[in-house]
Amino acid sequence: MSSASSRKDRLKRAESLIHPEIRNPFVHELNLTTTDKIRIALMSVTVAPIRLLLVLVLILVDCLLANIAIAGLTQQQLESEPLKGWRRMLLHPLCWIGRFQFFIMGFHYVTIKGQRASGEEAPICVISPHTSFFDIMIVFVLGLTSSSCVSREENQNAPLLGTLVRVLQPVSVSRTDPNSRQSTVREIIKRSQPGSKWPQILIFPEGTCANRTCLISFKPGAFYPGLPVQPVALRYKTKPDTVIWTWKGPNVLTCVWLTFCNFNNEVEVEFLPVYKPNEEEKKDAKLFARNVRGVIAKALDLPVTDHTFEDCRLMMEASKFGLPMEAGIVEFQKIIVKLGLKLSDIKEQLPKYAAIANSKGYISIEDFAEYLKLPVSPALEEVFAMYDRDGSGKIDFREYVIGCSLVSKPAKTEETITMAFKLFGGEKGYITKVELVQILKNAFTMKDEGAEELFNQIDVNKTGQITYDQFKAYADEKPEYASLFNIYQELTNSETTKTDSNVNNSKDKTD
Structure with a gap:
């Protein structure tokens, strides 16, 4: 089992952060x-x-x-x-x-x-x-x-x-x-x-x-x-x-x-x-x-939950962004205890979530792909599954908040971004359109037109080259990419290890 799969299973077994029995x-x-x-x-x-x-x-x-x-x-x-x-x-x-x-x-x-x-x-x-x-x-x-x-x-x-x-x-x-x-x-x-x-x-x-x-x-x-x-x-x-x-x-x-x-x-x-x-x-x-x-x-003879008045305030905030009021329900007390977040931290996530969630207040795999400007691929599905904690096929705001804290932000380190920049051909200090298109095509089965559109979004100065600062700024804006970078690196390392193992086995047989 890959480390990414192990991480996904471990996150799904975090019972302290599963959906509450009483939803709203x-x-x-x-x-x-x-x-x-x-x-x-x-x-x-x-x-x-x-x-x-x-x-x-x-x-x-x-x-x-x-x-x-x-x-x-x-x-x-x-x-x-x-x-x-x-x-x-x-x-x-x-x-x-x-x-x-x-x-x-x-x-x-x-x-x-x-x-x-x-x-x-x-x-x-x-x-x-x-x-x-x-x-x-x-x-x-x-x-x-x-x-x-x-x-x-x-x-x-x-x-x-x-x-x-x-x-x-x-x-x-x-x-x-x-x-x-x-x-x-x-x-x-x-x-x-x-x-x-x-x-x-x-x-x-x-x-x-x-x-x-x-x-x-x-x-x-x-x-x-x-x-x-x-x-x-x-x-x-x-x-x-x-x-x-x-x-x-x-x-x-x-x-x-x-x-x-x-x-x-x-x-x-x-x-x-x-x-x-x-x-x-x-x-x-x-x-x-x-x-x-x-x-x-x-x-x-009633159950107990960790909802608070702050959940109500998030409900009101969610309605301002055109989301159903219940989208703001996150069981606030449990979230702040387990993740150390503040109300302001969670409120900052709402506008981004609202921009992604086109499926009746939820994020579908298609919404996720559209937001990241990527096609649906095995790598993207694995990241999506890390957010989709109950396996329902959609991400609600509570799962998004947890995912950003447990999946994207920890993955979004300077080391990860530097590694990804080099992986996309940035050893020389910049990435060309051809290099980015080729990597995105190989890693995420992305079509050339989509890859070129993504390149143009990152290349804000329209120089035909993406610098490290531009690359990092885009990764900071969409931290979900960091998880994809890690998964792609794991898959690459896995393939390299498998190839080396096959070579060694062939050598042993020859000897």
Whole structure:
């Protein structure tokens, strides 16, 4: 077996980087039956409008009470200590109204299982999965005076509802500002310390909404304090599932209206036993987060994946280049751990991938050949197979990122490029068109016209000769060539070795 074949097999056996069982947790397809459609039509002209009107009226009452509760307080004061005195008393009617609102929306049955731990036993409640804006309901179910939460910074600036968010005095987090995340962690640590005046913190550690088919990566913010946490499993039992609101699927208004059109929306909140970290978990917040996620996943009987909010950002970036949104899904947490890449590194690969992928968001062998201006040949097929990790006959963006890191970039060394330049006839300091055409024809069965076109692309100065600097610049732009150079060299060496062996065998027989 050749070294190239061994390398291909070894890469395919790298189980830590194979495709995840759950391909895209950020897509929700709502399949409505004929019965569902009839029910929605009837409810849309009867009950749903009344529900909407009542909810809007109660929101106005909520906003009035919230404005009174925080009147005269600066943002700094709201962040420094919990509300006290008469301001705190106003949280009780706000909580009652909030619960009534959800009842009006159709959430008639909210079942509580297990025993909620006190703030002294577990200063942080970790709730999962996070699948909808309806999840805020749990704050009202558990009580505004005994719960605080973590919320996006942008939510506090939302028209009308921003006041309701501010009165909850959440720990603010910005998902785009790295400095904000550090401040958030410090605030969580401060609020969760023994003797703190702040109530128990409720955290959805996934940091974004998914489709409830799995548990994605937990962000470590809730686990940095190294204190006991209470895992909480959240189940919606509504069929069809109109509650899920994630990155690709029904929008906010659709989710709200279809949920209003359900006869009943059933929710179950299960408090699991308090999880006390061991010494290793106290020192490693990511390990602590993974283990708590495992506990909740087991209770819900769901698989876990290493998708994160960064995958969502890549989905958005992919759509900018005309790719399907799901093309950006790479299981980001696993990629950065195994390959040491950053989000910026992966984003840089998207435009190049988009330029190659002409087959419905994937790269076929024909797309690969067109990009490299080469015909489909055994050498090209071998390189393609190194990228095509699942043997599907097409390369998705995740496989491309892995391939660039494990196949092309390691092969693209100065030594490889120098070797290839000499191989193409560059010992004299340049390569002529005849030399390049002949080598490409022999190595990759490339036709003369295609080889000449490739020569003209590299010969940017139109001198009829390719210098080493021009050759290297083109190889840097398309690092996939480096793998082809290596394979061609291996094949050449193999042929040379075979020839030498035959010569020696003939000589031995003659002797």
